[in-house]
Amino acid sequence: MDTTLITAFVGAIATIAAAWITARAKDKTVANLEKELALLRKNPLSTSVLSREEYGIEIVSPSIGEQVAHTFPVNGIFRKLPEGYEIWVYTTSEENHIRKYWPQERATIKGSSWYSKVNYLGGLDDAQTILAFVVGKQGQALIHYFKTAGDINRKWPGIIQLTYDMVECASTTVVCNK
Numbered sequence: 001m002d003t004t005l006i007t008a009f010v011g012a013i014a015t016i017a018a019a020w021i022t023a024r025a026k027d028k029t030v031a032n033l034e035k036e037l038a039l040l041r042k043n044p045l046s047t048s049v050l051s052r053e054e055y056g057i058e059i060v061s062p063s064i065g066e067q068v069a070h071t072f073p074v075n076g077i078f079r080k081l082p083e084g085y086e087i088w089v090y091t092t093s094e095e096n097h098i099r100k101y102w103p104q105e106r107a108t109i110k111g112s113s114w115y116s117k118v119n120y121l122g123g124l125d126d127a128q129t130i131l132a133f134v135v136g137k138q139g140q141a142l143i144h145y146f147k148t149a150g151d152i153n154r155k156w157p158g159i160i161q162l163t164y165d166m167v168e169c170a171s172t173t174v175v176c177n178k
Contacts, residue, residue, distance in 0.1 A: 055080050057087065057114075057132050057169035068174045074104075074116045076132055076170065081109070085165070086140060089116040090131040093158075100158025101131075103143045127173050136165025 056079025062068055074089045081087065087107035093100055107114035118130060135143065142163055150156035 055082075055134055055167075055169055057134065059130065059132050059170045059172045062130070062172060062174050064172050064174075066172075066174050067177045068118075070120055070176060072118055072174075074118060074130060074132070076107075076114050077112055078114060079112065081134065082136070085134050085136050087114045087116070087169075088133045088135045088139075088143065089118060090133055091118060092129050092131055098160055100160055101162065102156060102158055103146060107132075127175055130172050130174055131168055132170040134167045134169055136163070138163040139166035142166075 057076060058078070059074060059076045061075045062072065076087075078087065087109070089104045089107065091102045091104060104118045105116045107116040114132075116132075133139075139162065142159065146156070146159055
């Protein structure tokens with residue numbers, strides 16, 4: 001996809017999000033959200049490419065095909081994490097040829113290991129994909145907005161367009177049956 005088109009898309013999302021925040025949010029988090037959206041507007045998409053191979057991020061648990069409950073821990077290892085970046089766990093699904101992402105939890109880092117969790121996994125007896133991402137500042141702002149807007153509205157429709165600094169590094173497939 002053309003960088004100009006992606007930049008325009010992110011700018012449009014940021015403008016819509018700013019209008020939504022201004023119209024509906026009523027508490028002191030509005031100022032923080034507006035600052036984060038201003039950051040997205042100020043820093044258009046970069047052409048830099050982050051290399052997932054150099055991070056060495058792996059999901060150790062749960063293993064492929066493991067049966068899990070709706071909420072469960074996700075643990076892994078890594079070799080390197082760029083400054084200012086975080087490891088996040090996502091769930092994902094595809095509907096009508098559109099892939100949607102649901103950020104779950106930022107990982108806690110201890111040495112070369114990371115620990116996170118999936119807060120909700122739907123679809124009993126369905127195979128579900130769990131992803132580990134490296135996420136930079138713009139992606140962190142999008143995740144914060146997604147989670148805050150979801151908490152306010154009690155709806156989390158999924159993210160369909162990731163920022164350039166959200167890099168998928170590892171995945172596993174699990175089955176929810178508990």
